[in-house]
Amino acid sequence: MNHALYTARILVVALIIPLLITGAALAWSFALAAQLPARIVVHWDLAGHPNGYGSPFEFPIGLASSCLPLIAILGGAVILISHRGPLTPLAKLLAVTSIWVTLIISITFLGSLLDANAGKDIGLLLGLGFGSATVVGTGAWFVLPRGIRGVGGSVRPPVTPVALAQGERASWIRTASLSAGLTWGIVLICVAIAAVTIVSTILTKGQYWWIAFIPLVVLLIALSNFAWTVRVDARGLTIRSVLGIPVVHVPLDQVTSADVIDVQAISQYGGWGIRLAFNGRLGVIVRSGEALEVHRSKGLDVVVTVDDASSAAALLNGLVQRSAVPLA
Amino acid sequence: MLLRIDPASSVPLFEQLAASVRSEASRGNLRAGDRLPAARDVAGSLDINIHTALRAYQLLRDEGLVDLRRGRGAVVTDRVAHYSELGEAIPRLVASAKEIGVGVHTLTAMIRQEYGS
Known part of the structure; x- marks a missing residue:
């Protein structure tokens, strides 16, 4: 696909549409506020009954100060992610959320202003806002370029398994910390x-x-989630927080193979710590870069960012290979 | 850090463990200031007695490759740089020995003699 078009589609969904929605809602709410008396209902309790009064111009100010920072954060994150690498499902979700959330906020503020004189409850309005925002957000997903799916990171060339004699014991231990x-x-x-x-x-x-x-x-x-001890031995892969819990363990008989990959902490795993990623992996992420990826026969594949991951992968593959050889 | 031991070998386990750490040092996988995994973790992982792991670490401390400090564990010293220099020299030595058909026993005998003189 044309690169300019690719970038434009991301920009439109993540920044331009949310800004247009906010701009339109702002203009309209200013016009409405100018026609209202100086003191109106500005707040409702959880049951939908009015419980606060103030100037109508609190609405446009509130609208701008909620929407603009959100657009800056969400849109900024999407642009940063798509600039650094492929468009991940997480980035697409953030872009769509940018539209979704500005629509909900705008409809709520505008609706409140429209209803302000009458002092009606706003339950129906909130439902309407939520529904239409979800429809528009879903549509926006398809405006965005196709994302990269199911990628845990870029895979490095396979490592040579460590050749282990029967009865030989081997262990690889390393600490991974933020x-x-x-x-x-x-x-x-x-x-x-x-x-x-x-x-x-x-x-x-x-x-x-x-x-x-x-x-x-x-x-x-x-x-x-600060620091983890990563261990590969005859028991399989064990990733233990230095506090003792949580522990991620993959028994050796469930390991099918291990790879070395390069990951992006934010765009592929949504941040740091222990996490379920959109790409269907359980990640223990302390940084971007080199990581050990363990494929297993049942359960989620596990990814852990750790230095010297190639030695860990080589040992794990060696242990799997040896256990496949029947004892003489 | 990759540690390997073979219970079937006649070499004591603690010596094998120390040799394993040394070999990581000579391959450049350890840097000064790196911390070795806790003896308890190593013992648990390799199914050996913790005293065996501690004895291996003490052996390495005696030759100056690590510092043992209470609470900080075993920390690799600056001497590790010399080990990686050796790690480069040894494959060359072995390669030239193989080239002229000198086996491992003869080569170790030659090294031993060099030490003795």
Whole structure:
């Protein structure tokens, strides 16, 4: 396909359509707000009854400040991913989400303004917004170029299996850990969440005290994904968090073969840590680049980013080859 | 790091394990500052006694290839660079020995003699 057209289709779905939707909704909501009295219903409770009042111009401002950052983040991510490599299903989903979410937000804000004078409940409106956004989003999926499916990463040439004698024991052990930069980033996010929850707990006079546990849970999940011990031996492949859990284990009798591949952490696996990827693999991802890919007879194939993956693959293939030879 | 041992061999297991680490060093797979896997993990993975793994690490410490520090485990020292130099020399030596039909026993005897002199 023509490269300019390929890029244009991505740009249109990820950026231009969401921006046009937001622009149109903004213009319309300004026009509507100008006709409304200075004080109207601006908020509804979960049951759909009005419970807040304010200026009608809060609507266009709210609309712009919700849509524009979302478009910047989602569209920016899609363009970055498609610039670096093939268009993955994840990138397509992000692009479609950009349209979906701006439509829902726009319809909700506009509908609220239209209904504001009457003070009606907005349940039906939200349903309508959700439905039409989903239809348009699904259509946008097909405007995008075809994505790359089922790829765990680019496969390197096969490795020569380690030749093992009967009775010989072999083990390959290596640690895979997140880079220092990422680790600090995650710690900072945890600190930020902790600050927000502490302030909210104080502001609500301890009414929602349990939210103070949120940063703790986030930190625990993050910690359990920081570093992993990757082991290949007669038991098969074992990937264990340095905290002890989680553990990913593929018994040797389920291993069919092992490869060395190069992966993109964000575009192919959606980030770092232990994850189920769109490409149908279970990933333990600490960075982009060299990774061990283990194909198995049942269950999901496993991908783990680890240095010297070729030695791991060579040993695993050697162990599989030896176990296929009947004992004399 | 790839570690291999053969329980059927007459060489003690801890010596085989140490030789395995040395061979990784001479192949350039280890760098100064790298940490060897914990002795407990190695023992569990190879189905050997943890004392055997520890003894192999102590042997490597005695020859200066690793530092053993409480809490930090076995850390590869700067000497590893010399091992990879040796790792380049040995295949050349073996290749020229093979070329003139000198077998492994004769070559090791020659090396031993060189040490003795």
